[in-house]
Amino acid sequence: MNATTTTQSLSISQRLIAGSLALIIGVFLIAGTGFAQNMAVHNGAHDTRHAIGFPCH
Amino acid sequence: MEMFRRIFFAAVLAGAVAGLVASAIQQWRVVPLILEAERYEISEAHAIDHEQDATPAAPHLHELPEGMEPWSPADGLERTFYTVLATTLAGLGFALLMGAVSTFASIEITAENALFWSVGGFLAFSLMPAIGLPPDLPGMAGAELTQRQFWWLGTAFATGAAALLVAKLRNLAGAVIALVVLLAPHIIGAPTPPDVPADVPAHLATAYAANTLFSSFVFWLVLGAAYGWINRKLLAQETSRDG
Numbered sequence: 001m002n003a004t005t006t007t008q009s010l011s012i013s014q015r016l017i018a019g020s021l022a023l024i025i026g027v028f029l030i031a032g033t034g035f036a037q038n039m040a041v042h043n044g045a046h047d048t049r050h051a052i053g054f055p056c057h
Numbered sequence: 058m059e060m061f062r063r064i065f066f067a068a069v070l071a072g073a074v075a076g077l078v079a080s081a082i083q084q085w086r087v088v089p090l091i092l093e094a095e096r097y098e099i100s101e102a103h104a105i106d107h108e109q110d111a112t113p114a115a116p117h118l119h120e121l122p123e124g125m126e127p128w129s130p131a132d133g134l135e136r137t138f139y140t141v142l143a144t145t146l147a148g149l150g151f152a153l154l155m156g157a158v159s160t161f162a163s164i165e166i167t168a169e170n171a172l173f174w175s176v177g178g179f180l181a182f183s184l185m186p187a188i189g190l191p192p193d194l195p196g197m198a199g200a201e202l203t204q205r206q207f208w209w210l211g212t213a214f215a216t217g218a219a220a221l222l223v224a225k226l227r228n229l230a231g232a233v234i235a236l237v238v239l240l241a242p243h244i245i246g247a248p249t250p251p252d253v254p255a256d257v258p259a260h261l262a263t264a265y266a267a268n269t270l271f272s273s274f275v276f277w278l279v280l281g282a283a284y285g286w287i288n289r290k291l292l293a294q295e296t297s298r299d300g
Contacts, residue, residue, distance in 0.1 A: 014059070014060045015060065015160050015161070015163065016161075017060075017061065018058075018060035018061035018064055018160055019064075019156075019157045019158075019160035019161045020157070021061050021065075022061065022064045022065065022068065022153045022154070022156045022157035022160065023153070023154065023157035023161075025150075025153050026068075026149075026150045026151070026152070026153030026154035026156075026157055027150070027154065028150070029146050029147065029149055029150030029153065030147060030150035030151065030154065032146070032150075033143045033144075033146050033147040033150065034147060035206060039127035039128075040127050040128040040129075043127060043128060043129035043130065044128075044129075044130055044139040044142075044143060045139065045140075045143035045147075046129075046140075047083070047087075047088055047091055047136070047140040047143075048083075048140050048143035048144045048147060049143075050087075050091055050192065050193075050194065050195065050269075051083045051087045051088065051091070051140075051144065051192075051269055051272060052144070052147060052182075052183075052269070052273065053183060053186065053187055053190075053192035053269050053270075053273065054206075054209065055190060055199065055202060055205035055206050055209050056193070056195075056202075057195065057199065057202065
């Protein structure tokens, strides 16, 4: 089996795994900076939340 | 893992570059307006403190009694540091999200189509949510927070879905469905703010709305271009290795 067929046969599951991982980390980062309820996190990211236009207060 | 490594590498690099550029614009155009608006917010809070019988409508960091306030960065360098950090982390988050969408939709982000990704991201995460919920300064009254967050996320999702529909289907039916999905949150309508005058002068608020949109637009332009450029390099490396 050469490298090209391996890539193709793994393609869909690879896509799902890679996409899901990126999605989870991405959502975690955006939720943490933009939507966290914790007041200390809110205060640290306060100006960013306003500047990006996330609903803040 | 190979594929995730590529997304991760491209997203981290592009997200960091775009996040830092956005930070610079925020510090120049946006943060001074926030600081100026806070002067009105704080003086309002003090006014409430002096009127013993008046209680603030909603708990707010500036209105909590002394000693009960949660951690907050000190004004100046510390506050700037955390703002740059948070904007850069949000940049990484948006970059990873864009990478994830690209992977699920199997549309690679390249230097050639980067502008479409930039415009799509800007529409989904900035402009379309902003036409219903204009970016607001500290000290401006808004509708209930969770309702606004819910509408904001729904609008971002709907706008992104509409852009993907157009990109994937490329026909009239796709365009019509996309238009309906795109407009639905605005026909439903964003939560309306209470009809009370704000503490901040109107000219600060209008300058603020325009400048946040400007900084977001530059952020998405840089993010798309950087991601596309890095990804094209990485894809070329992969092809030359596999072949």
